[in-house]
Amino acid sequence: MGIPSSYVIIVMLSGIVILSYLFNLLSQKTRIPSVLLLIATGVGINYFSGIYGYTYIAVNKLVKILGAIGLIMIVLEAALDLTVSRKKISLIRNSFSSALVIFVISAVGIGVTIMQWLHVPFESAFLYAIPLSIISSAIVIPSTSHLPVLKKEFIIYESSFSDILGILLFNYMLMKDVLSLQAGLHFVTNLLLAVLISALATLLLLYILAAATVKTRFFLLFAILSLVYALGEMIHLPSLLIVLVFGMVLNNSSLVIKGPFLTKWIKTDKLDGVLDFLKTITAETSFLIRTFFFIIFGYTIDLSIFLSNEVWILGSLIVAILLFVRFLYLKFILKTSLFPELFLMPRGLVTILLFYSIPSEKSLGTFNEGILLFVVVVTSLLMMFGLIFFRKKELPKESTIEII
Numbered sequence: 001m002g003i004p005s006s007y008v009i010i011v012m013l014s015g016i017v018i019l020s021y022l023f024n025l026l027s028q029k030t031r032i033p034s035v036l037l038l039i040a041t042g043v044g045i046n047y048f049s050g051i052y053g054y055t056y057i058a059v060n061k062l063v064k065i066l067g068a069i070g071l072i073m074i075v076l077e078a079a080l081d082l083t084v085s086r087k088k089i090s091l092i093r094n095s096f097s098s099a100l101v102i103f104v105i106s107a108v109g110i111g112v113t114i115m116q117w118l119h120v121p122f123e124s125a126f127l128y129a130i131p132l133s134i135i136s137s138a139i140v141i142p143s144t145s146h147l148p149v150l151k152k153e154f155i156i157y158e159s160s161f162s163d164i165l166g167i168l169l170f171n172y173m174l175m176k177d178v179l180s181l182q183a184g185l186h187f188v189t190n191l192l193l194a195v196l197i198s199a200l201a202t203l204l205l206l207y208i209l210a211a212a213t214v215k216t217r218f219f220l221l222f223a224i225l226s227l228v229y230a231l232g233e234m235i236h237l238p239s240l241l242i243v244l245v246f247g248m249v250l251n252n253s254s255l256v257i258k259g260p261f262l263t264k265w266i267k268t269d270k271l272d273g274v275l276d277f278l279k280t281i282t283a284e285t286s287f288l289i290r291t292f293f294f295i296i297f298g299y300t301i302d303l304s305i306f307l308s309n310e311v312w313i314l315g316s317l318i319v320a321i322l323l324f325v326r327f328l329y330l331k332f333i334l335k336t337s338l339f340p341e342l343f344l345m346p347r348g349l350v351t352i353l354l355f356y357s358i359p360s361e362k363s364l365g366t367f368n369e370g371i372l373l374f375v376v377v378v379t380s381l382l383m384m385f386g387l388i389f390f391r392k393k394e395l396p397k398e399s400t401i402e403i404i
Contacts, residue, residue, distance in 0.1 A: 020291040031387040033380045042298020066293040067353035073286035074138045078156050079247020095157035107133040109321040118366045127173045131355045134166035135159045136348030194237045198245040210266050305370030315374030343386025346379045
């Protein structure tokens with residue numbers, strides 16, 4: 001039958017959005033991560049398309065594009081909810097150390113496991129281990145809506161830092177001669193440049209928000225933010241830092257915008273008026289992008305990959321390493337609660353996006369892509385069980401709807 005007609009496509013797109021909202025309601029009641037339901041829907045669309053004779057459409061590039069835009073929106077959405085104060089210095093420090101230590105140790109452990117299993121150099125195995133060691137803010141942040149404030153903020157900070165650290169290290173590993181002094185200096189220079197660009201871009205974006213009078217300024221803002229992010233990624237800058245800094249500064253503008261020069265150009269009272277609306281627009285846009293990202297990702301999956309014993313064995317070893325490292329750090333270093341934090345470590349959008357960004361010259365032809373899907377699904381299920389357990393023991397009756 002070929003490609004569906006335009007009306008069929010419109011019906012399908014509208015149905016997917018409606019279905020995603022229904023998945024949120026189901027997730028609220030059952031704690032089943034809606035991302036799993038979306039991936040399963042994508043798999044189903046692929047299956048039934050084949051039955052009815054529709055042509056398979058190659059959408060790998062679309063997955064990358066939606067993933068990149070979704071990452072911007074997810075981090076921005078999280079940053080707009082973060083309030084900075086002296087009282088939270090300890091919380092920020094603990095969440096950063098948790099993200100850093102757990103990420104590095106997990107990546108090394110997974111890298112060694114892949115190296116031994118596939119008999120490949122550690123550098124190549126470590127590049128694959130990095131995406132698998134990053135907590136997905138796309139999945140975990142919206143799932144914290146019903147948690148107490150301190151637990152929620154810890155998870156938001158930790159997953160955001162995990163995204164940034166993971167992308168930083170991934171970009172570094174894409175360089176040539178990563179163990180050389182030249183590569184190290186280049187990386188540090190890029191990091192400092194990213195901090196400088198973050199400061200300048202944030203001031204520019206805040207000025208646009210405060211000075212612009214047209215009603216369409218919000219998507220102009222997103223366009224500029226996406227442009228800066230994409231240009232930064234093209235030259236291997238940690239441009240996700242720009243998004244995080246902008247969101248945090250906007251939500252805490254009264255603490256940052258001080259002095260006669262800044263207050264002359266950026267009116268904080270006008271920023272307060274647009275903040276709530278920007279949060280709503282960001283949340284809605286994030287919901288839409290994540291919906292189609294995971295649907296399309298599911299559409300690309302070939303379920304026959306699960307017939308491989310390697311997927312089950314190596315995938316289980318990777319999940320065991322992630323759990324073990326997280327348990328040790330939370331229990332003996334942070335000495336904090338294990339529930340539900342221990343299980344709030346899903347892999348998702350960033351993991352998939354970075355995995356597809358590995359260049360052909362550094363790719364491992366022996367690495368089974370089913371391992372990636374296995375880890376994404378199992379860690380999401382672990383998060384589901386952690387949230388169900390926490391709800392039974394501690395969660396108050398009132399709850400809010402999860403947005404993916």
